[in-house]
Amino acid sequence: MKKPILPKGTRDFNSSELYKRNYIIDVIKDTFSKFGFNPIETPSFERAETLLGKYGSEGERLIFKILKSGNFLKDADTTDFNNKNLTNLSRKIIDKALRYDLTVPFARYVVQNQNDISIPFKRYQIQNVWRADRPQKGRFREFLQCDADVIGSNSLMQEIDFICLFEKVFADLNLSGCRIKINNRKLLVAICEIYNCQDKFLSLINQLDKMDKVDRIDIRKNLLNDNFETSVIDSIFNIIDLSVDFNKNKDALSEIFSSSKIGSEGLSEIEFIFSYFSENKLTNSKLDFDIGLARGIDYYTGVIFEVLPPENILIGSIAGGGRYDNLTEIFGLKNMSGIGISFGLDRIYLVLQEMDLLPNYLDTSTQAIFLNFSKDFSFDLINFSNLLRSNNINCEFFPDPISVKRQLNYANKNNIPYVIFYGDEEKESGSLKIKDMKTGIQQILTPEKLIKKLKNSSENEI
């Protein structure tokens, strides 16, 4: 029989990986709670009509679609089959699809529950999403997104609050030197307005998105190809360079954007945010204005964020987000400005791993194991285990009286810090022998002292 394998782009997680992943998730979750967010969860799949048509043709291709249950051919068209009209046919034989992100299901949730939620509605959502993308380093077909959103208020206090939230998450992960980049979509709209290329907005966004990876000379070539004039390209690059030092170049930027209403608005929003952070400086991360930041997601309309790891780490963005004014409109609910951010767990994991910042004591939660010397001690081992457990000590017994060497081997391989010996001598004396697997030190202790020792050691480790 062939050894079983996993679907492309998916992973099993063992305990050691999960304890480390959960450490990161817990930091994010705790911070969301600190900032007044409460959790919601939505189903893994949605009705096809909820997801399809929301992510552009590229996104649509990446959505996993679920075959109808029962007679999946009942609405299928023979012509579609014969002509290999995949789009038409697939819409007839599938009726559900796996979540592609958490944002569209969130919008669906808000609209569907609009009478039960109170505005502004703050929620976090930590769940898997699925994309049929080509797998590569840090990119999988099933991955966890950690999102927080506030919907129903356009107060800029929230933009500031989310930057504080980024600061706290990365500080709590002991990850310093991250670069929180911000921009405002309004400024990009204004640039197209000022230089009379409104029709080329998406092309500009598209090129700016590549600025991190592609040389400026090539971006210039691409923009020329897209019929941007040389002088306009120079002006755009000039604006981007000015934005790097906002406090110094505030006036120059004000003048550039003064002819555009939306541009002035966008700039004054940035100014409001910077005025807070010039008084209350970030100590762990850096806050950088960058008019070159575009974030190619359609629904952003205001301030946008992107967090990059410290400069020497060559991994893409580890968090992002922005304000969107019309997200719930796709489901018929207008005028709900929202702002949201998302942490990418896999990327953060890679960064922490590369910087050796993942706590490595988290391999097992088991504190001790009772070795098994004879079937005669079965009930005693169970009873001692239960005694320890009722004292909040995680422990197990070895289930079979095999060779001590193999039992110690098991304890070692599983990184269990203490083994406990219980044989004839111990049964008679009522005391137990405990061995510290790291130091090799052995002690003979009464059950009470054993419990005290294990409790202390577990507290020291946490």
Place this chain on the structure above:
Amino acid sequence: MKKPILPKGTRDFNSSELYKRNYIIDVIKDTFSKFGFNPIETPSFERAETLLGKYGSEGERLIFKILKSGNFLKDADTTDFNNKNLTNLSRKIIDKALRYDLTVPFARYVVQNQNDISIPFKRYQIQNVWRADRPQKGRFREFLQCDADVIGSNSLMQEIDFICLFEKVFADLNLSGCRIKINNRKLLVAICEIYNCQDKFLSLINQLDKMDKVDRIDIRKNLLNDNFETSVIDSIFNIIDLSVDFNKNKDALSEIFSSSKIGSEGLSEIEFIFSYFSENKLTNSKLDFDIGLARGIDYYTGVIFEVLPPENILIGSIAGGGRYDNLTEIFGLKNMSGIGISFGLDRIYLVLQEMDLLPNYLDTSTQAIFLNFSKDFSFDLINFSNLLRSNNINCEFFPDPISVKRQLNYANKNNIPYVIFYGDEEKESGSLKIKDMKTGIQQILTPEKLIKKLKNSSENEI
């Protein structure tokens, strides 16, 4: 535009529901850890060949299948399409399927990672599974299973340990009076051997499975229909009745099963388990032997469990499990006896809800909200919020200076226990006014005292 709706049998969870669900999950997870289990996770979908052919034709029908990405028709057969040969065609156009349970993926995991795990391998897995079942009370198409398994040892100490684990989970949930029913599949095999109806084993299992819901007269009719003789049916019912009081009827049962090797073996296993629990009585749940317990899952080969809620609660089993000797054999790895149990979160939730045992203080984790009286205070509110957060207090500010009434309304609707007033007076004095939303009592406190008060109140609530 039509209001969006959810796929059949799926649910959104709001914060209040999630905090209660997580309370149950945390008890189960903590207990798994206490008993020395560590977590693993597997992908939500598996390759089609991993899942198909493992659950019988009924189960196969209920598996959600995922359409191939890209040209899903590339291997499809026109004849299959024209003849509506659904099984053939679906195997050509799909290549993945959503997890139907956690057991088959676990077996796949063990076989695939056999060189990295140490035997006995103890794991827990708390993840969603999906079944295209007809939805009804407590039955959904996406639901959470909480499984723990040990594989690689046939020691009966584990059967006892799992019963202790059931006892601890339900005690920690303050749910007393649950009935842990146990039986041994070996005894059912022996019955068919003794009464010479080995060919009718599955039919017997099938009928016994209905004993909880169907009258004995009807079971008798069904068994007669399946060609069981009247005298055999009488004997089987007699054995089942004897099993109800194991300690009293031990000798009678021993005699009945004495002619069957597998029967004697099965009975002595039960005797071993009862001998432990007659010395170490359960105090929270009841342990009942019931030879009528069958659990219609194919892979069980030894002791089986089923936990029912207290007698007055009309909800089916809330947990179950059993020993299986050949599970990993489906992926080519022989001789790995295992035993596992599973908790059904939705059913446990319903039972606790019906008995009013769900903690109801868990509606929000936000402790306090700063009311917003003017844009002039924006930065102060953000700073005070961050001060509280750095003292481990979950809080938020209202983002817009709308009417106090509407802001208080928001606090009320979200069950936030404290609101904090910060206006001109407070800004001048440096003290803040805090209002307890339950008692209505207001106090004016320095920031230090405010923090102390909120810290104390959050500790009292937990």
